[in-house]
Amino acid sequence: MFSIGDTVFYSAQGICSIEEIKEQKFGKEKQLYYTLRSHHNPNLTLYHPVNTDDSKLKRLMxxxxxVSVLQCFENIADPWDEKTNVRSHAYQATISSENHLKIAQMANTLLRRRTELETIDKKLPVQDAQVLQRVxxxxxxELATALNTTASDISDQIDxxxxKN
Structure with missing residues (x-):
């Protein structure tokens, strides 16, 4: 169980702070919920049940x-599939896995593909660019929080x- 004031990773929302724990009624019965504040979007309040078998709340890395996740960006890109729908399914499976190393490798592949296309004055397809921006x-x-720096510094380090590679 988490406590008020804890900083957590909440699935696709990213880093959130637990502001309170109280009974809420979002269905038939009242139950305890965490009230979360998104760090990415401070105007966003989220609620997550305290007692659930499929919790989307995780401790921060x-x-x-x-450091291990950053090292993923030294890897070569995964093979590029020209079929947009195949890539889309692969992206969703990777994001759903919540595996930071897999997500970093996917981002690495997208970043390298974007760089490759820019050298020939082309852009990453919109769908791929949106996934890259989101992840x-x-x-x-999360990397910035774990390494006590800023997301901008992390972006610069990864670039x-x-x-170099």
Whole structure:
């Protein structure tokens, strides 16, 4: 169980702070819910049941885990599938896995593909660019928190890693 004041990772919402724990009625019965405040969007209040078998709340990654995730960006890109729908399904499966290393490798592949296309004056397809924006915003924020820096610094570090490799 988490406590008021804890900072957690909440699925696709990213980093949130637990502001209170109280009974709420969102269905037939009252039950305890965490009241969460998104760090990415402070105007967003979220509620998550305290007692659930499929909790989407996770502890933030540690500094050691964050270093491992950053190292993923040294890897070569995964093979690029030209079929948009195949990529879309793969993206959703990766995001749903909530596995930081897999998500980082997916972002690595998208970043490298974007760089490759930019060298020939082309852009990443809109769907791919949207996925990249969504996952990097959340991933960089969590990495920054774990490494006590900013998401902008993380973005710069990753750009440097990709440029070198």
């Amino acid at each position: 540690t500094k050691e885990q964050a 990097t915003t959340i991933l960089y924020e 440097e890693i990709i440029e």
